[in-house]
Amino acid sequence: MAIELEVCADEKAAARRAAELIAGLGAAAATERDAFSLAMSGGRSPWGMLAILGEDEAMPWSRTELFQVDERIASPGSEDRNLTHMVLGLSMDHQSALRPMPVTQRGLDDAAREYEGLLPAPLDCVHLGLGPDGHTASLVPGDPVLEVSDRRVALTETAYQGHHRMTLTYPALAEARQIVWLVTGPDKVEPLAKLLAGDTSIPAGRVENEAMTVIADQAASPN
Numbered sequence: 001m002a003i004e005l006e007v008c009a010d011e012k013a014a015a016r017r018a019a020e021l022i023a024g025l026g027a028a029a030a031t032e033r034d035a036f037s038l039a040m041s042g043g044r045s046p047w048g049m050l051a052i053l054g055e056d057e058a059m060p061w062s063r064t065e066l067f068q069v070d071e072r073i074a075s076p077g078s079e080d081r082n083l084t085h086m087v088l089g090l091s092m093d094h095q096s097a098l099r100p101m102p103v104t105q106r107g108l109d110d111a112a113r114e115y116e117g118l119l120p121a122p123l124d125c126v127h128l129g130l131g132p133d134g135h136t137a138s139l140v141p142g143d144p145v146l147e148v149s150d151r152r153v154a155l156t157e158t159a160y161q162g163h164h165r166m167t168l169t170y171p172a173l174a175e176a177r178q179i180v181w182l183v184t185g186p187d188k189v190e191p192l193a194k195l196l197a198g199d200t201s202i203p204a205g206r207v208e209n210e211a212m213t214v215i216a217d218q219a220a221s222p223n
Contacts, residue, residue, distance in 0.1 A: 003181075003196055004213045007221045011184040012048060018182045018215040019052035022125055023059040025178055029124045030060035037120040039168060040127045041069040041137060042082030045182050049127075050089040064097045067119060069126060070138035071101040072163035073108065080163060101153075101166045108155055112166055116153040122175040126168070132187040134194060134202025135160075138167035145169065146203055174208045181214040193222035 008014040022038065029036040040046055053059050066086075074080045083100050090098070099118060105111040128136045139146055140160045145167060148154045152172035156165045173179065183192050191202055196214070199205040 005196060005221075006213065006215050007223070008215065008217050010219075011045075011217050014182060014184050014215050014217040015045075015048035016052055018046075018127070018180055019049045019056060021180055021213065021215065022049075022127065023053060023056040025125045025180075026060050026064060027058045029177075030063045033124075034063060035120075036060055036064045037067065037124045038064060038127070039067040039069045039119075039123050039125070039176075040086065041129045042071065042085070043129045043131075045129050045184050046127060047085055047089055049182060050086065054089070054091055054094055061094045061097055065099050065120070066097040067099045067123070068101045069128065070165055070167040071103050072138075072165050073103050074163055076104055103166050108166070112151070112153045112155055115166070116151065119152055119172065121152075122177055123172070124176070125178045125180060126173055126176040128173075128179055128181045128204075128207070130181060130183045130188055130191050130195060130204050132191060134191040134204050136181075136204040136207060137173070138165035139170070139203040139206075140165075141203060146206070170206060170208070176209060177211065179207070179209045179212040181212065181216075183214055183220045184217040186219045188216070188220040189222050192216060192220050196222070 026036040072080050102111040143156045145156045148169045195204045
């Protein structure tokens with residue numbers, strides 16, 4: 001399983017390249033299937049990418065469903081919520097594309113099953129990030145969610161950085177048509193090297209998909 005690596009000069013260039021790649025995938029999906037399903041991860045790195053996507057004329061927003069790869073269990077509008085930053089990063093014209101994870105419902109296991117029912121099979125494109133500890137999505141080290149094989153959406157059993165989370169699982173990532181990783185910053189050199197080597201000691205290294213591209217900046221590149 002090969003992972004294609006593209007290295008850009010800096011974080012802004014990497015965000016532009018990732019947005020360009022995703023918009024191209026969206027345009028192709030809209031032409032072929034009249035719809036584009038994109039799942040986007042949380043964290044700081046995709047904010048710039050999302051803003052660029054919002055202005056990209058190739059991106060078929062009117063035919064796009066924008067799902068969440070993961071979300072923290074937190075109150076509506078919380079700064080800890082990935083959705084909060086996604087809403088801020090999108091114009092009002094594009095917010096109808098959002099399909100938020102229902103993390104404020106009382107029965108979270110039922111909510112995860114409900115969200116799973118909304119997901120196209122397969123998703124056209126999944127954006128992933130990479131944590132310094134090697135996590136991706138909310139597939140975090142040591143949590144039983146790493147072993148979930150019969151669900152596409154699940155909950156973490158332990159709090160990670162202060163929050164339990166809802167996340168896409170390995171099966172959902174494996175069936176996606178394309179995975180686009182955006183990896184930036186010097187604290188990602190070691191985990192990126194492990195990801196590229198297929199090192200399963202980190203959660204990201206256990207992602208299996210035949211179409212994966214990593215867009216990294218120079219600071220994160222292990223070469």
